[in-house]
Amino acid sequence: MLTSFDSIKGQEKAKHLLDTAIRNDRISHAYLFKGPAGVGKKMTAHALAALLNCHAPQGMTVCASCPACKKFNSGNHPDFHLIEPEGAGIKIGQIRELQKNLAFPPFEAKTRVILIPDIHDTMGRPEVANALLKTLEEPPADTMLILTGDEAGHILPTILSRCQVIPFTPLPLEDVAALLTHEDRQRAMTLAAIAEGSPGRARRQEEHGFLDTRQAIIEILTSTDKNSPSLVSQVYAMAHQSAELKDDAEELLDLLTSWIRDLIILRSDAPRSTHLINQDLANLPEAAESWSTSAMMKCLDAIATARQQLKRNCNRTLVFEVLFFALLDEKW
Ligand SMILES: [Zn+2]
CATH class of the missing domain: 3.40.50.300 (P-loop containing nucleotide triphosphate hydrolases)
Known part of the structure; x- marks a missing residue:
């Protein structure tokens, strides 16, 4: 071209x-x-x-x-x-x-x-x-x-x-959103924010339906029933689905990191105007109450560990299983 x-x-x-x-x-x-x-x-x-x-x-x-x-x-x-x-x-x-x-x-x-x-x-x-x-x-x-x-x-x-x-620098989020085909403006802005102003990343995330995947993962992580028999099978299914993303699986970790950071901001004394990346999610304030701040810091460590393991070509499904259970454990 x-x-x-x-x-x-x-x-x-x-x-x-x-x-x-x-x-x-x-x-x-x-x-x-x-x-x-x-x-x-x-x-x-x-x-x-x-x-x-x-x-x-x-x-x-x-x-x-x-x-x-x-x-x-x-x-x-x-x-x-x-x-x-x-x-x-x-x-x-x-x-x-x-x-x-x-x-x-x-x-x-x-x-x-x-x-x-x-x-x-x-x-x-x-x-x-x-x-x-x-x-x-x-x-x-x-x-x-x-x-x-x-x-x-x-x-x-x-x-x-x-x-x-x-x-070369990230683009303004409005410009990235405008380059996406998403009809829903709020979702396009969210993708632009998650992709940190990179049109290439935002397009890839759009193609892979990252926002739906994010929704599914967050539903599991914010589940309130610790003893639900279906929770374990949901985690296994989600880990399998995440691993299918292959080389883009690491992007999911960026997405989870941005979500946890938003929760930390919500729990902190930061002014409410502080930019939240996932502000399209209505249940963000409730989710912020599910983990203590120190537990959330441990969640970020767990995500960093998962990132290292993906880089070392560890079994992707296993990496995500361990990660999701670790994030749930920090909550309970
Ligand atoms: Zn010419």
Whole structure:
């Protein structure tokens, strides 16, 4: 798909920095687009690659009809390379292959673009990052490397120091909500808040029906009948359903964290105007009475433990079973 700078929502600072660099002919050969997931970093990389290679750009807008634009539009420009992990992370062989290819000139592009996304996650082994350093230090003159990385994640300082960093930020919640297809405005705003201003995350949560899942989990957690025979089977079913989310299961933990934080705020002396993420839930005040503040802190610890276990590829169903029972135990 041909991406134009005009279609990127928000990110005024990032767009301004790139725009200034292009206008002044001071483009860097290695960029790190740094910021949270799902706010438009990869999209901007695509837009930049298309713009730099368009035969007749108007300012920051691509012409959409030249041969280069057509190739970007069909997703097969021969000089745009996306390097994604094969398995758990990027392999050293992939970097070596890239370096071999870079020894040759681009097929047709003015600027060949290499996009390596999510390096906080994909540069698992130090030798892979070290191999990449050489290329980052001296990329060929007709080549630009664009790395993207999550602010919260770990990015090696050696990589950081060799790239020009372009900051990306969460979008205002209203803008994220407007990008969702949800008819219910309150629910769209809730999704935007849970996704912390990331349209990409909000869309994924919408696709997976996260709000319904949240509802189901909270119904179990706020159950008042400790000895209900159906409660245990509900927990097992919910754990199974949560595990089915596979790589997105961690997002459920973010959702639970936001809910517990809201309960802590409600129990504290914080002014009522303090922003509650899950304010669409009518039973929030009752739920806040179910746990003591110290029990809620333990709940947050239990969620953190579950997160570590998911990262270590523990059995997902088991992780959620243990978590849900731990949260219920803190209540009773
Ligand atoms: Zn063009």
